[in-house]
Amino acid sequence: xxxxxxxxxxxxxxFTRGLLHHLRTAAPGSEVxxxxxxxxxxxxxxxxxxxxxxxxxxSLGDGISVERGWGREDETFxxxxxxxxxxxxxxxxxxxxxxxxxxxxRSQMLAGGYPLSxxxxxxxxxWQPGVRLIPMSDDRVETHVIVDGDEPGTRRAIHFQExxxxxxxxxxxxxxxxxxxxxxxPAPGVLEAIxxxxxxxxxxxxxxxxxxxxxxxxxxxDAVLATTAPVVGVSPIVGGAPVRGMADACLSxxxxxxxxxxxxxxxxxxxxxxxxxxxxxxxxxWLVHAASDAGAVHELTPLGIATRAVPLxxxxxxxxxxxxxxAIDLAESVRR
Numbered sequence: 224x225x226x227x228x229x230x231x232x233x234x235x236x237x238f239t240r241g242l243l244h245h246l247r248t249a250a251p252g253s254e255v256x257x258x259x260x261x262x263x264x265x266x267x268x269x270x271x272x273x274x275x276x277x278x279x280x281x282s283l284g285d286g287i288s289v290e291r292g293w294g295r296e297d298e299t300f301x302x303x304x305x306x307x308x309x310x311x312x313x314x315x316x317x318x319x320x321x322x323x324x325x326x327x328x329r330s331q332m333l334a335g336g337y338p339l340s341x342x343x344x345x346x347x348x349x350w351q352p353g354v355r356l357i358p359m360s361d362d363r364v365e366t367h368v369i370v371d372g373d374e375p376g377t378r379r380a381i382h383f384q385e386x387x388x389x390x391x392x393x394x395x396x397x398x399x400x401x402x403x404x405x406x407x408x409p410a411p412g413v414l415e416a417i418x419x420x421x422x423x424x425x426x427x428x429x430x431x432x433x434x435x436x437x438x439x440x441x442x443x444x445d446a447v448l449a450t451t452a453p454v455v456g457v458s459p460i461v462g463g464a465p466v467r468g469m470a471d472a473c474l475s476x477x478x479x480x481x482x483x484x485x486x487x488x489x490x491x492x493x494x495x496x497x498x499x500x501x502x503x504x505x506x507x508x509w510l511v512h513a514a515s516d517a518g519a520v521h522e523l524t525p526l527g528i529a530t531r532a533v534p535l536x537x538x539x540x541x542x543x544x545x546x547x548x549x550a551i552d553l554a555e556s557v558r559r
Contacts, residue, residue: 224253227420227452228354231260231433232275233292233467234459236282238426241543243283243353249548255354256416258443260428261339262359262366262401262436265384267316268306270326271333274384275433276343276358277325284350292467295321315389340410357416359437362407366432368476369397383432392469396476399432404439417446422554425456425505427466427535430486431473438505447505448493453554455508456490457546458483461535462515483511484519492527504528508553510535510546529557 224246228239239257246253260275274293281287281295288294298319307314318326325346332342338361347356366383371394373379380400386392417423428434438444447454460483465471471481479489491504508529511519517532524530531553537543 224250225256225419225421226253226424227256227258227416227422228424228426229260229428229434229437230257230275230279230426231428232263232278233282235259235275235426235428235433236279236287237292237537237543238424238428238457238547239279239354240282241537241540241545242424242547244540245544245547245551249551256412256420257354257356258413258416258437259343259356259358260433260436262364262432263383263387264363264365265316265382267313267318268311269330270323271330272318272326273329273339273343273358276356277322279354279356280343280347280350280352283352283354284347286350294319298322313385313389316384317388338410340412355412355416357412358410359413359443360407360440361410362403364401364403364407364436364440366436367400367402368394369400370394371397387469392472396472398476399473401436401439404441407440409440409442413440414442414446417443418450420450420452422551423447423450423452423454424550424554425454425490427457427459427537429468429470429473430459430489431470431477431479444505448503453507453557454493454505455510455550455554455557456487456506457510457550458486458512458516458535460486460516461512466536482519483509483516484522487511487519487523487528487530488526494527507557508550510549510553512536529553 263274265272278293288296302320303318329342339358340361367380368386474481479485487509490506506528511532512535513532520530533549
């Protein structure tokens, strides 16, 4: 089986780890491709930092800090402390010493002319994540957030990482701007991974600034619409709140309610409903949390999205593998 996953950081990485665990016994020999979000990328201290790519790589390569969900295990922060002693800003970004080595290698290779996709492949040679990890684009694309300005009635844009980490998404967001996306192209292998796959999965990643960002790169959304493979998503919202992170602040900024059903409607149904014209959405199937969101099954199924309620909390590897198994089973039921 060939499976393609569109992934952000922590949620996408943990889901994919469970997916691989399930496939080892259920479908050995399966090939998994992860298309990673790079809209969170930022350049700091002369280094190119790719948080989501690294979170997937470290998680699947058993190098992630399990407690934090990002960065390296057994991390130290001497470099961060030394930068602070020099008064170097920004001080809010937690750059670890082990993690810095990855950014140094990446930045050196990029400066040498290698595209990000080739650099990512080279970094994965060390970590052996068990998937083919591809950035959504080799081009520089960065998410910025529109927030209130210093003067009444004005607005300004700040980098997503500043909004997310420094301000904890507490500044009301009026929208998101993906700088560079107007000229960005999919990285080599991205469109093929979508069109040639047997199953396309949207894990419980942020639907606005992770999966939503990937879909904004030219050609990717069209490829998802056109693929003959079933497209199944896993709700990142459980009981009206994000399981982790601040996806609710992102959804609010684009006028989408924080609920499992609302996120599914945001993605839309690929199957046209009777009398509803052509479908222009992404989903064939959708998983919601059984204990809190089972009502979404009756709400979404008439819209053309096959919906099932199953336990969705990724409490451990086995529980996450069960979620992945449920996604695959749902995909088989809606396969065209």
